[in-house]
Amino acid sequence: DSGVTQTPKHLITATGQRVTLRCSPRSGDLSVYWYQQSLDQGLQFLIQYYNGEERAKGNILERFSAQQFPDLHSELNLSSLELGDSALYFCASSPRTGSKNIQYFGAGTRLSVL
């Protein structure tokens, strides 16, 4: 158990809909990262938050947004969903930000867009 909690584990929805994925980081970790992993693909970095502020942005679509709340949990919002958004979405957390910080991953949310 990494200590990172993601909910829900599975999500099935239709095209055009909007969903929210939630992540609770390990106790004490200030950084939260979001990744997308499509079938048999590598991990695509979406966005990072550090202590409530956006720290880094990767390949995140404009239809997607995220935020980190004062209690440090984070939510990833996906809107106007398309079939191609079906993927595993992982959240990771680390104590701080910077090169030496190891990321601890949650079990992921499997999103299926039908």
Next chain:
Amino acid sequence: LAKTTQPISMDSYEGQEVNITCSHNNIATNDYITWYQQFPSQGPRFIIQGYKTKVTNEVASLFIPADRKSSTLSLPRVSLSDTAVYYCLVSLSFISNFGNEKLTFGTGTRLTIIP
């Protein structure tokens, strides 16, 4: 950009030592090298991290030459349970509000252990 390059896949027999090499020619001075293991439908799991020379823990060793442009993950005496995808991450270079770099895990190396 601190881009990493790894072999797409590798096969090995049980009991053998497996070495997976990652190339990171543009590694920055303050970058650490971190390896993760991922089983299907699970989140990646930290294996080992290093900055230079050699690091060893209970599951693996990491060899980093002096120029730090590559690194080799060594798994001793692998078993079937080591079948997974292994990612090398030169962490953390990222597109940020402060810089111009990109965080990426790359495609990873799919390791298959044969009985």
